[in-house]
Amino acid sequence: MSSHIIRIESRSAVLHLNKHNAEEAISIGPVVWTQAKMHRLAFSAARGLPLKVHCSFSSAGYSTIGARGPGVHFAVRRRSRRAHLPRMEIVLEEEVDPGAVAGTDLRVLRYPHPLLRAPNAEFEKSELAGEARKLAKEMLLVMYASKGVGLAAPQVGVNKRLMVFNVEGDSKAWVHETVLVNPRIIATSKASDVEPEACLSFPGMSGAVRRREWVKVEAYKLNGKKFKVKYEGWKARVFQHEYDHLDGVLYIDRLEEEDQPEVQQRLSELTEEYMANMYKGQEPAL
């Protein structure tokens, strides 16, 4: 999963919104904030970028809803009356196609590569120390180089049930690095929410997807230990996105209906690029 072409973070406040200044239109690059009943942020696609939004707010009680193609609008909804307006930093970051990544031959496969839809096998315990560990290490290299926050093995052409993620998207924040082998969902919340997502296998687009608010997961670590964990919020979303990849499910399969027409053109472009590259890779016919 890729995250932050526009990243809104709580760690430092470039934008510090409160009820006194929220009505001012604040412009940072192509960002405009106005206050309506719903707090609405409007992003114009100033650089022709498809806009992707990841929000994590310092104050609980806010969620983002929806993101709309180029000229993106998304809303920040106050979930609780008592929620304080959040501190936000808005950073424009482009998704990166890193090409060759030092330390690995792995590359991110793009839609519509057929391996993204192929079945994925579980790892045997005997494979964890060798094959799985090497794969996870190299996938993390590719993920960071691509400015991603999560990557599933089929995305690098390995049809095995392994995923890596780091919701901070930063190799320096290595404590957040997670490797899950043969994960299984054992429980989920009934509640769900809709937020924008993007995927390294679909560069240049994003769309809103409904996900469970929390999931309980059972998985193996690379050391062979089985463990259970509960993910909530953004982590739960990243996990569910990557977990889908292990079942050959892609986020375009789950797009909210209103976002489906907007991505069609980009999907056609990706298909054309894929076909063109396939032909380029072929020996000239004799």
Ligand SMILES: [Zn+2]
């Ligand atoms: Zn993905």
